[in-house]
Amino acid sequence: MSRLIIAMLLIASSALSMGAGAQTVYRCGNSYSQSPCAGGVTVDANDSRSRTQQAQAEADTARARQSANALEKDRLKQEEAAARADRQAPQADAGKAPATVHATKPAQTNKKKPAKQPPYFTAHAAGEKKDSKKAAKKKSADVEKTDGASNTQDAAR
Numbered sequence: 001m002s003r004l005i006i007a008m009l010l011i012a013s014s015a016l017s018m019g020a021g022a023q024t025v026y027r028c029g030n031s032y033s034q035s036p037c038a039g040g041v042t043v044d045a046n047d048s049r050s051r052t053q054q055a056q057a058e059a060d061t062a063r064a065r066q067s068a069n070a071l072e073k074d075r076l077k078q079e080e081a082a083a084r085a086d087r088q089a090p091q092a093d094a095g096k097a098p099a100t101v102h103a104t105k106p107a108q109t110n111k112k113k114p115a116k117q118p119p120y121f122t123a124h125a126a127g128e129k130k131d132s133k134k135a136a137k138k139k140s141a142d143v144e145k146t147d148g149a150s151n152t153q154d155a156a157r
Contacts, residue, residue, distance in 0.1 A: 027040060
């Protein structure tokens, strides 16, 4: 056991005596290497900051990391709340009566002959008065007349 302790002490003392000396670094184009290359430039890789500047930079990094972690936790909470709301929305709507689609004309319940539907659809603005049946027939007759007139003109050409 004593030999193990002595060996550990010798290894620790030799590591401390060597120190962390700076190694030469070469820039070869866009990459860096410890071995020289053709056209390589020597780069000073020593950290020129003082110990207080290094400690300040490490403290700034730790604060930024804590802030980022807090923001991530907030984001995850918001995403979970949104997901919970999305899961609960269909359940809340399930208790309500389903929405019905209403036709423009109510279905006829008696056994009369169904009303003839026009071959086209006309949209009306809210509150706008619909054309009477006579006016609608007149418009369709006018359209047919103009179509017939244009067809006869086309035939004449």
